[in-house]
Amino acid sequence: MIATKLGDSQRGRSTRIAMASKSSTIIARRARTRAEADFATWLMMAKLGSFDSLPENAQKVLNGYRERLDRMSEIESKTIAVRETYQAYYSDMGGTGEAPEPEPRSPPPADRGEAVVDNVVRFKKPQKPKVTRIADRGARPTPPSGARRPIPALLIFAALCAIVVAWKFLTK
Template sequence: MMIARRADTRARADFATWKMIAKLNGASELPPQAQEFLASYKTRLDQMSEHDAAEATIGEMYKSYYAEMGGYGAPPEIKSAPSEPVKDNVTTFRRLPPKPKSAPNGQAAARPRLPVALIFAALCVIYIGIRLYWR
């Protein structure tokens, strides 16, 4: 059963990749086996719906991969994923409102600020002090 699951997963992934490469006009770069599967998909597409043609081609690829991976006899039937609509579980980003900072007495805390001129003056004094110290 493990080989069957791997073969089915590989067949589905390869088919999706090859189909996208063919849409981008790169089918001539694919290996011969891939080109054969895409040709059979195109002929089936004329006879049945796109979904049915894809499933039939994937089934053919699955059988080929099952035998290639060492499976014996007829490959077991793999249940495909249910075709239920996918729920969108993504939520939109909302910026939270800013929380006001409150002091213990209930009023907004005012942050003490030093004037820029005072900071500049202190830096000048420190600079002059260092210059005088080194002489």
């Protein structure tokens, strides 16, 4: 993909730098996402009592996390643990040099002028279902106003019974 014209070495060099930085950004983003997900998984497994079944690198990261909890807050300790895991993943995925700091995520736009405090979604109660009569269950939906309404099955059955009785009465 890196093609340069003869005598145009400066442009070729800038293309190589731009492509390298773009690929390292992609690697960094993937490594960061994987590190955050893995740390959360390891922490949950450790809380559920499966610490011994975790891989060695996970046990090492969690032991460091627990040691730091005595000296600092949970958020700071978690940030450092994720950063260590991120750096290891970045180099494993082919990143060169020091793992770049992730780009800060922009906060989502506030709804109705309120400031966004966290990313928790409000629970919305489902709408109450419409009350249906027992006779209407399984029936066809009601047609728009002005259209013919279907004849109930009981009325059809009663009419057929009346026809049979009338036929027998008239044929005797």
